[in-house]
Each structure stands twice: as C-alpha cells, then as structure tokens.
Amino acid sequence: MAQKELVPGLAGVPAAESAISYIDGAAGILQYRGYRIEELAVESTFEETAWLLMEGELPTAAQLESFRKELGQHRELPSPLVSMLHDMPKDAHPMAVLQAAVAALGACEPRVPFGDEAAFRGAWLRLLSAVPSIVATHERFRRGQDPISPDPTLSTAGNFLLQLTGDRPSKIAERILDCALVLHADHTMNASTFAARVVYGTQADPYASICGGVGALSGPLHGGANERVLASLQSIGSVEAVDAWAQDQFANKGKIMGFGHRVYSVKDPRSHALQSLAVKLFDELGSTPIYDVALKLEQVVVDRLGDKGIHPNVDFFSGIVYSKLGIPTDQFTPIFAIARTAGWMAHLHEQMQDNKLYRPGQVYVGVAERPYVPIGERG
Incomplete structure (x- = not known):
C-alpha cells in the first residue's frame, strides 16, 4: 500500500470549516466574523467581541447590557474551587493551576450534555466569567493576600484588575487591558483552538475541552x-x-x-x-x-x-x-487564556453543529512485521 504524504505539523491542512475568524497572512489581515481586528480593538469591547464570536453579529445595546449583567452574575467561584486555589503550591506555574482549576470548575457545575444549547450557553457564561476570577484569585493567594470579591458592575477587564490588585483600575488601564483581550480572543485554527475542538469532538464537556486548550496554550511555542x-x-x-x-x-x-x-x-x-x-x-x-x-x-x-x-x-x-500594568510575567499567558476562552467556546459551539470525531492518519516508519520471539530465545 502506498504511503500517504506527511505534512509535518499539519501545516496548511484544513481541519474544519469555520465562520469565526479569517487571516490573510501575506496582507497582514485578521478579521472576526468579517470585522477587521484593528477596528474592533479601537471601537469595540471584549464583551461585544465575545458576543460577536459566539452569535455571529455584534450585539444591540440591549443585548450587550443583558450580557454584561449575566457575566457579572457568574464571577463568584464555588467554595471548593477557592479552597483548591488556596492550597496550590506557591511555586506552581499559573497555567498549570488554571488548567486544574477549569477541570475543578467543571466538576462543580451542572452537567453539559453534548448538543444541549441551553446547557452550553450556561457553560459559556460561566467560563467567560470564572476564568478571570480563577487567575486573579490564585495570584492573590500566592502573594499571601485574601481574594477580592468580584464587582458585577465592572467590565471583564476592569473586574479582573480589581480582583488582581484590590484597587479599582484607572480608565486607561481598564481600556488597554480590554483592547488586549479583544486582540487575543481568536486566531483561526491555532494549536490551542485545534486542541479544544479535538477534545470536544469526542463529545467531552466544554470544561474538559477548555482544559485541552489551556494545556496547548501553556507551551512556549504558543501562549508562553x-x-x-x-x-x-x-x-x-x-x-x-x-x-x-x-x-x-x-x-x-x-x-x-x-x-x-x-x-x-x-x-x-x-x-x-x-x-x-x-x-x-x-x-x-x-x-x-x-x-x-x-x-x-x-x-x-x-x-x-x-x-x-x-x-x-x-x-x-x-x-x-x-x-x-503591574501584572507578573508568569500571568501573561493566563491573561491570553482569559481572552482566548471567548474564541475557544465559539469554536466548540461551531464543532457541536456538525460534529465529526477527529481521527487523523499517520505515516508509519517503524519496524516491518516480524515473528514473535519467546522470552527464553531472546539474545
């Protein structure tokens, strides 16, 4: 049988159809749902962008207000998860803590049956809201400080900075972090998005799938x-x-x-x-x-x-x-994960619509078929 051609790293090999983001690498173009990233970063907010990635259109003023309120209501972490974050080793890398915490969050939340739109939306709200709280709470604990209760009236960026530092952020700090979250929210079929979609393609729940994305993002060739x-x-x-x-x-x-x-x-x-x-x-x-x-x-x-x-x-x-902004260096990648959770969840929702289990082939380069040798006859 003829061997299939190997494409190292699956470079350029389409793995799915997607309507979420688009890149023209030669022209330096990145679009979310048809909108140029430069325009979204200046004119939009992270909440608007997260809605756009999931829903396909920018929200109306009423939709955005309702969405922001829902996010604000989902920021408080379950007490078992807070205890776990408190007991994590102080020298553990924050990405390892985040991956473990997302799994623990899934264990604390209602089950999300594959294909259940209402349950999926609940997980979407929970993850978008809780991941920033996880990152900030862990950082407080490892500094020897008490966690800060979330403020449901603040934006995702503003509340994160509040929970991280204990002080209400300046307008410029909040706006700049918000822009950074918009810029990192999605980037087509990158390594972490592919990892999340592969996990979700097995009909695992969204929390397990986001853990896959966090794991891929932690590598120094990607988010690190x-x-x-x-x-x-x-x-x-x-x-x-x-x-x-x-x-x-x-x-x-x-x-x-x-x-x-x-x-x-x-x-x-x-x-x-x-x-x-x-x-x-x-x-x-x-x-x-x-x-x-x-x-x-x-x-x-x-x-x-x-x-x-x-x-x-x-x-x-x-x-x-x-x-x-005063953010520790090893928390840079967790902030990337805060932003990319919006893109990951949009991709999981897209995967759910016409799911196919990912099962790539391989090019075998091992030993050819040979007879088994009993242990007493092996030299």
Whole structure:
C-alpha cells in the first residue's frame, strides 16, 4: 500500500470549516466574523467581541447590557474551587493551576450534555466569567493576600484588575487591558483552538475541552512566548546593547522571541494595535526603558530578516503592556487564556453543529512485521 504524504505539523491542512475568524497572512489581515481586528480593538469591547464570536453579529445595546449583567452574575467561584486555589503550591506555574482549576470548575457545575444549547450557553457564561476570577484569585493567594470579591458592575477587564490588585483600575488601564483581550480572543485554527475542538469532538464537556486548550496554550511555542519575549528584552538591558545581542543571536542561530509567525509574512496586525496601546499607556503612566529596547530590536531584526517574512508578532509588545500594568510575567499567558476562552467556546459551539470525531492518519516508519520471539530465545 502506498504511503500517504506527511505534512509535518499539519501545516496548511484544513481541519474544519469555520465562520469565526479569517487571516490573510501575506496582507497582514485578521478579521472576526468579517470585522477587521484593528477596528474592533479601537471601537469595540471584549464583551461585544465575545458576543460577536459566539452569535455571529455584534450585539444591540440591549443585548450587550443583558450580557454584561449575566457575566457579572457568574464571577463568584464555588467554595471548593477557592479552597483548591488556596492550597496550590506557591511555586506552581499559573497555567498549570488554571488548567486544574477549569477541570475543578467543571466538576462543580451542572452537567453539559453534548448538543444541549441551553446547557452550553450556561457553560459559556460561566467560563467567560470564572476564568478571570480563577487567575486573579490564585495570584492573590500566592502573594499571601485574601481574594477580592468580584464587582458585577465592572467590565471583564476592569473586574479582573480589581480582583488582581484590590484597587479599582484607572480608565486607561481598564481600556488597554480590554483592547488586549479583544486582540487575543481568536486566531483561526491555532494549536490551542485545534486542541479544544479535538477534545470536544469526542463529545467531552466544554470544561474538559477548555482544559485541552489551556494545556496547548501553556507551551512556549504558543501562549508562553510572551513571557520569553519580556525576559529577552530585560536581559538585553539597554538600547546600546541591542546590536551586539542581536548579532550574537544571528551568529549562533538563536531564536529571537516575538518575531515570526506561522501564518503572517508581514507584521502581525495585532502587534500594530498593541504597539499603539503601549504608546497610550506610557503617555498616561510614564515610559519604560524596555520599550525603547524593543523598538531598537524590532529595527535590527526587520532590517536583517524582514525580506524573509520575519516581523514582530502579537507576543512582542503584549508583555511590555502587561508589565506596565503591574501584572507578573508568569500571568501573561493566563491573561491570553482569559481572552482566548471567548474564541475557544465559539469554536466548540461551531464543532457541536456538525460534529465529526477527529481521527487523523499517520505515516508509519517503524519496524516491518516480524515473528514473535519467546522470552527464553531472546539474545
């Protein structure tokens, strides 16, 4: 029998039809349900975006008000989950805690039968509301602080910052985090979305499926990249040191985190938007030397590799923005998960409409058929 052609990483192989988001990597275009991401980041909110991804249209004013109220009512965590977060090791990575907590949340919630639209909507509201509370509550506990009760009147971004810091956020901090959540909410069939859809395709419940997405997102080649970007920029130290650091990376074929993308051959449109957010944030709260280091590194890398399609991706500026907001570096990826839960749930709902179990083939490269050797005859 002829072997099938191997496509490493399933690069470019369609795994599903989807109406949720669209990318033109050569032109640097990302759209949610037909809307350009740059426009949504400026004009919309995370709540509007989450509704759009799930429902297919932007909400009316009445729909948005009702949706925000529902989200506000679902933020309180069950007491067994709060106890679990309190008892987690203080040195555990927040993504490991988040994955365990989402599974625990599912154990505390009503069962979600596959295909039950009402039950699925309940899980959608619960996850969109509870994931930010999980991240903030865990961060409070590991600092040795008491958790902060959620405020149902605040936006998702505003309430998260309140629960994280204990203080009501400034308008600029709330708005910038809100924009960042919009920018990270979906990105077609990326690794974590594919993982979530594969799990849901088995007719597992949404909580187990989101755990799959969180697990995939935790990897440094996916959501974990923004942590490594900030670490690199901090290690460079100053604008004057950028050239020597970059040349050393080029000479040793080292990976410069925050550059290049599997689908974009130009600058990631989300990176443009995040850079604009960073400028606004620094105008309000004061600049930071690490931003100047980032700008210089972008110039050096693009001058050297831009003609090969290597440009900044979404991770390059996100860590700088989150750091300025006072968010710990290892909480960057959980914030990514807060945003991406909106996209994951929209994809699960789409998967539910015409579900097919994912069962890819493989190219076998092992030993050919051979006779069994009894243990006494093995040399």
